Amino acid sequence: MGDRLAIKKMMGKGATQVMIRAVGIVTDIEEMNMNGKQIKRFHMNWVLPSLQRLVPANGAFKAIQGPYAPDDLWTQQVFQL
Numbered sequence: 001m002g003d004r005l006a007i008k009k010m011m012g013k014g015a016t017q018v019m020i021r022a023v024g025i026v027t028d029i030e031e032m033n034m035n036g037k038q039i040k041r042f043h044m045n046w047v048l049p050s051l052q053r054l055v056p057a058n059g060a061f062k063a064i065q066g067p068y069a070p071d072d073l074w075t076q077q078v079f080q081l
Contacts, residue, residue, distance in 0.1 A: 001026050004079045005044065008060055018060045020053040020078055022046055047081055 003026045009019040024044040031040055055077045069075065 001029060005042070006078050008078075010060075011057070016057055017054045018057045020051050020055055022051055023048040023079060023081065053077075 005024050005026060006020050007022040009021050011017055011019060024046040026042050027045050028043040029040055031038060056074060
């Protein structure tokens, strides 16, 4: 909880930029059983829900792995509020 999450839109094959569409903060993580499978549901406070922020695509592909260093320029461009 407290982590920031960004929704990105890929701009097409070979694109050098991605569009950041929203930035939010995780407020709660709910664990639940759905059809015999444990899943997690993330509840968000969408602080910036209607963005169209173009950023370099080079950092977007590690997003699943994270975490990013707070002094990383790409991180600042994507997750700034």
